[in-house]
Amino acid sequence: xxxxxxxxxxxxxxxxxxxxxxxxxxxxxxxxxxxxxxxxxxxxxxxxxxxxxxxxxxxxxxxxxxxxxxxxxxxxxxxxxxxxxxxxxxxxxxxxxxxxxxxxxxxxxxxxxxxxxxxxxxxxxxxxxxxxxxxxxxxxxxxxxxxxxxxxxxxxxxxxxxxxxxxxxxxxxxxxxxxxxxxxxxxxxxxxxxxxxxxxxxxxxxxxxxxxxxxxxxxxxxxxxxxxxxxxxxxxxxxxxxxxxxxxxxxxxxxxxxxxxxxxxxxxxxxxxxxxxxxxxxxxxxxxxxxxxxxxxxxxxxxxxxxxxxxx
Numbered sequence: 001x002x003x004x005x006x007x008x009x010x011x012x013x014x015x016x017x018x019x020x021x022x023x024x025x026x027x028x029x030x031x032x033x034x035x036x037x038x039x040x041x042x043x044x045x046x047x048x049x050x051x052x053x054x055x056x057x058x059x060x061x062x063x064x065x066x067x068x069x070x071x072x073x074x075x076x077x078x079x080x081x082x083x084x085x086x087x088x089x090x091x092x093x094x095x096x097x098x099x100x101x102x103x104x105x106x107x108x109x110x111x112x113x114x115x116x117x118x119x120x121x122x123x124x125x126x127x128x129x130x131x132x133x134x135x136x137x138x139x140x141x142x143x144x145x146x147x148x149x150x151x152x153x154x155x156x157x158x159x160x161x162x163x164x165x166x167x168x169x170x171x172x173x174x175x176x177x178x179x180x181x182x183x184x185x186x187x188x189x190x191x192x193x194x195x196x197x198x199x200x201x202x203x204x205x206x207x208x209x210x211x212x213x214x215x216x217x218x219x220x221x222x223x224x225x226x227x228x229x230x231x232x233x234x235x236x237x238x239x240x241x242x243x244x245x246x247x248x249x250x251x252x253x254x255x256x257x258x259x260x261x262x263x264x265x266x267x268x269x270x271x272x273x274x275x276x277x278x279x280x281x282x283x284x285x286x287x288x289x290x291x292x293x294x295x296x297x298x299x300x301x302x303x304x305x306x307x308x309x310x311x312x
Contacts, residue, residue, distance in 0.1 A: 047084070047087070047311070048309055048312075049084045049310055050280070050309030051080070051081070052079075052081045053305065054078065054081070054303070055076065055077065056077040056301075057303070059073065059299045061107075066299060069108070070109045074106045076103070076104045079099045079101050081100070082097075082098045083097045084096055091127055091128040091131075092126070095124045096123045097122045099121075101115075101116065101118075102116045103115045105172060115172065118174070119174055120156055121153070122152070124150070127147065128145065132144040132145070142190070145188050146188075147184075148186075149184040150181070150182065151184070152181055157174040157176070157177075158174045159173050159175050161210045176208060177209060177210065178205060180203060180205045180206060182202070182203045194227075196224055196225075201219050202217075203217045203218070211252065212250065212251070215250050215260060216248050220243070221241060221244075221268075222242055223240070224241055225239035225240075226239075233275065234273070234276075235274040236272070240267075242266065242289075243266045244265050247260075247261040258295060259295050261294065262293035262294055264293060265290045266289060266303075267287050267289050270285065278312070279308070279310060280311070281309075283304070285302065286303040287302050288302070
């Protein structure tokens with residue numbers, strides 16, 4: 001396999017890797033805002049289309065100190081997404097994400113709720129700033145790439161003000177009801193088969209028609225990976241790293257929503273596989289290491305994701 005194809009395979013193996021399922025609603029922990037982060041930008045030939053399933057668990061309506069009460073709610077956020085990518089030029093790419101969300105709640109007093117429907121659609125464009133492939137004196141291939149991107153999240157998911165009457169209720173939304181702008185930067189460096197990927201994202205939220213504005217958010221990830229090659233036909237790449245999210249306070253009619261925003265630090269581990277340049281299958285698990293969400297009234301639990309992508 002020549003150098004160019006080896007490089008393509010290494011990048012494809014990391015499609016939607018470790019942090020590929022940002023599902024935010026308090027703009028960190030739910031799925032109403034929609035999953036906008038797609039992991040490493042895939043190095044596909046012309047087109048790529050994929051399916052992705054994500055699940056997040058959390059507990060809301062906690063009292064001071066994280067104690068539960070009769071209002072405490074166990075919540076499950078699930079999202080099935082169709083995502084696609086298109087090469088416009090060798091340096092310019094466009095991608096989209098169309099989610100279908102399911103949110104279920106079960107309170108300690110026995111009450112339960114379920115919402116299902118289309119989430120917020122996202123559209124992105126990426127431009128390649130650095131694309132370097134060298135063989136230094138120690139005869140190992142050194143690959144570096146830097147992509148800068150920008151996108152918009154559309155208010156296609158249902159947002160109901162009737163669901164915002166209780167503490168933490170803005171978690172329980174299929175969408176934000178607002179147009180939001182996302183900026184991303186993706187850097188990857190690989191020496192032969194071992195690599196490091198760093199990703200940063202900043203999300204600017206606007207107020208919706210009900211004067212509610214989710215707090216702006218930034219996130220950063222760092223992932224280590226190693227690619228194993230089996231007869232240039234099947235590749236497998238385990239990966240591990242960390243993810244850090246920070247969200248500002250939400251605003252309701254220009255007033256700060258005290259029980260919103262916060263920080264979340266996660267450990268991530270996953271694996272990506274690639275077969276004959278046409279099929280990519282992978283999965284990922286995230287575990288919270290530390291958190292302070294909505295002044296301690298929300299507790300995020302483990303998350304996982306599974307995806308499949310077809311290149312053509």
